[in-house]
Amino acid sequence: MKTPFATKQQLEAIAASYPTPFHIYDAEGIRQNARRLKKAFSWNPGFREYFAVKATPTPGILKLLHQEGCGTDCSSLTELMMSDRCGFHGEEIMFSSNETPPEEYVLAEKLGATINLDDFTHIDFLKDTIGYIPETISCRFNPGGLFQLSDTKEGFQVMDNPGDAKYGFTREQLFEGFKKLKAMGAKNFGIHSFLASNTISNDYYPALAGILFQLAVELQQETGCHIGFINLSGGIGVPYRPDQPENDIALIGEAVRQQYEKILVPAGMGDVAIYTELGRFMLAPYGALVTRATHEKHIYKEYIGVDACAANLMRPAMYGAYHHITVLGKEHAPCDHKYDVVGGLCENNDKFAVDRMLPKIDKGDLLFIHDTGAHGFSMGYQYNGRLRSAELLLEKDGSVELIRRAETPDDYFATLVW
Numbered sequence: 001m002k003t004p005f006a007t008k009q010q011l012e013a014i015a016a017s018y019p020t021p022f023h024i025y026d027a028e029g030i031r032q033n034a035r036r037l038k039k040a041f042s043w044n045p046g047f048r049e050y051f052a053v054k055a056t057p058t059p060g061i062l063k064l065l066h067q068e069g070c071g072t073d074c075s076s077l078t079e080l081m082m083s084d085r086c087g088f089h090g091e092e093i094m095f096s097s098n099e100t101p102p103e104e105y106v107l108a109e110k111l112g113a114t115i116n117l118d119d120f121t122h123i124d125f126l127k128d129t130i131g132y133i134p135e136t137i138s139c140r141f142n143p144g145g146l147f148q149l150s151d152t153k154e155g156f157q158v159m160d161n162p163g164d165a166k167y168g169f170t171r172e173q174l175f176e177g178f179k180k181l182k183a184m185g186a187k188n189f190g191i192h193s194f195l196a197s198n199t200i201s202n203d204y205y206p207a208l209a210g211i212l213f214q215l216a217v218e219l220q221q222e223t224g225c226h227i228g229f230i231n232l233s234g235g236i237g238v239p240y241r242p243d244q245p246e247n248d249i250a251l252i253g254e255a256v257r258q259q260y261e262k263i264l265v266p267a268g269m270g271d272v273a274i275y276t277e278l279g280r281f282m283l284a285p286y287g288a289l290v291t292r293a294t295h296e297k298h299i300y301k302e303y304i305g306v307d308a309c310a311a312n313l314m315r316p317a318m319y320g321a322y323h324h325i326t327v328l329g330k331e332h333a334p335c336d337h338k339y340d341v342v343g344g345l346c347e348n349n350d351k352f353a354v355d356r357m358l359p360k361i362d363k364g365d366l367l368f369i370h371d372t373g374a375h376g377f378s379m380g381y382q383y384n385g386r387l388r389s390a391e392l393l394l395e396k397d398g399s400v401e402l403i404r405r406a407e408t409p410d411d412y413f414a415t416l417v418w
């Protein structure tokens with residue numbers, strides 16, 4: 001069972017000022033979780049989480065994370081600009097882009113961001129673009145092949161296909177790249193890798209750490225480059241389904257520490273900083289899309305129409321992703337009705353839930369769509385002329401702050417040439 005972080009009464013009061021649909025975030029939940037992550041890696045003096053801005057590109061959220069000691073991970077010009085305007089500076093910004101336009105490297109350099117190169121050819125491209133190679137530089141590693149973790153009864157706990165992913169250097173390119181970068185003036189090196197997404201497993205980070213730590217030792221020995229940091233990137237997941245277990249970040253941090261002690265420390269590399277670039281783990285459970293049931297329809301199936309649509313939350317339409325739904329005020333009612341909960345796009349995949357057992361829904365009920373805090377609002381779009389919703393930040397004392405207003409038709413028309 002998933003419990004909403006706000007009550008029906010609270011959300012009805014909020015909806016009186018901010019009409020549905022809206023995304024709402026739980027400030028205290030975000031803070032406590034950021035603190036758990038920091039504590040889990042507190043054994044590593046250089047540890048830093050660089051929040052993946054693409055997950056929730058909203059200043060009200062970024063500033064809150066900044067207060068908790070996080071940096072940002074950016075991959076576009078506007079994400080860099082937003083980080084700068086939110087007060088992130090220099091080494092607080094990681095720039096992990098791919099297919100990078102030159103102006104993005106120019107801005108990243110100007111802000112003093114740490115640049116994480118996606119490809120061997122970007123070494124010369126960066127040099128040609130900004131005129132030199134920064135002393136601190138990172139390279140993204142792609143080991144190729146399949147990445148699988150421990151066979152369980154249900155199958156592989158984690159399975160992804162780096163060999164089919166567009167990102168990163170091959171192993172050979174990484175060794176060549178480090179030598180080349182060193183010859184061009186780099187002094188402090190980092191390695192980065194992202195092998196699997198949304199992992200529900202305490203073993204993903206430790207397994208990745210094992211691979212990257214071993215690689216770091218070999219790289220340092222063969223190239224003489226000083227490895228200053230290892231970036232485990234994103235990929236720690238959240239249980240979108242109520243029956244899935246939660247990751248235990250304290251356990252994950254401890255297991256990474258064991259790999260560190262086993263592999264890096266004996267190689268004389270006990271000064272390496274660990275970085276993370278979590279997005280989903282930092283925010284997903286602490287955001288919700290609140291929408292109102294506006295229509296019901298009985299044809300071959302039972303439909304509940306709501307005032308949000310895939311333009312506000314694309315994951316179900318795009319990936320068939322599960323998002324749990326609580327009908328507010330009916331938390332304890334039996335789930336004895338089978339519904340498709342649908343938005344108003346002229347697209348039949350605009351369904352927040354298909355054949356979902358829920359309590360009887362009446363027109364006017366508020367629905368709390370869980371776990372939309374990351375890759376929720378941010379993947380929104382304007383198809384069908386639907387507009388993006390407001391975003392609200394709910395504080396521990398119950399107060400609410402508007403951190404992004406809803407779009408208006410004027411916003412939609414602003415780019416048009418008549």
Ligand SMILES: *Cc1c(COP(=O)(O)O)cnc(C)c1O
Binds near residue numbers: 054096194233278374
């Ligand atoms: C998307 C992304 C992340 C965050 O991924 P999550 O699955 O949200 O943790 C981190 N790093 C990079 C480079 C990314 O592209």
